[in-house]
Amino acid sequence: MEILEQAKNYVAGKVANMPKPEADITDVDFKGFGLDGITLLAKISITNPYSVPIPIGEIAYAVKSADRCIVSGTIPDPGSIKGNGDTMLEVTVKVPHGAMVSLIRDVGGDWDIDYVLELGLIIDLPVIGNFTIPMSYKGEMKLPTFADFFRGGKSTPEEEEAVCK
Secondary structure: OHHHHHHHHHHHHHHHOOOOOEEEEEEEEEEEEEOOEEEEEEEEEEEEOOOOOEEEEEEEEEEEEOOEEEEEEEEEEEEEEOOOEEEEEEEEEEEOHHHHHOOHHHHOOOOEEEEEEEEEEEEEEOOOEEEEEEEEEEEEEEOOOHHHHHHOOOOOHHHHHHHHO
């Protein structure tokens, strides 16, 4: 039994030290809004150390604000990671208007919504099995003011001076 236990520990140590794909959220943009809600576009950079492409099983996502989960879900079969290199993946997340209305209390005086986007890239690695690469991105959505509609989004010299101080 001792040899079997040593072999099991050896294999577990080798698997733990194997290189694994890495991913990072590089940017999140406000893509637009429509009748169904607001759309966020997350750009993910994924590095694959293996020479073969790896299929992505699914992407789990959650958008949180003020310690509340606003929306969560999964995106099935978003593609694959190319071998020996970097892959840029764009993920769209829809936030329904009903969820945005519940955020009004977060707006307050600064007229923005602070949010956290959490993504889990779920891939199936041979020998290891399902492997989740967790990612997180903190940001804020600035809401337009009435003055932005009339000025076309341009700030006044006084506002620019206040921002620079």
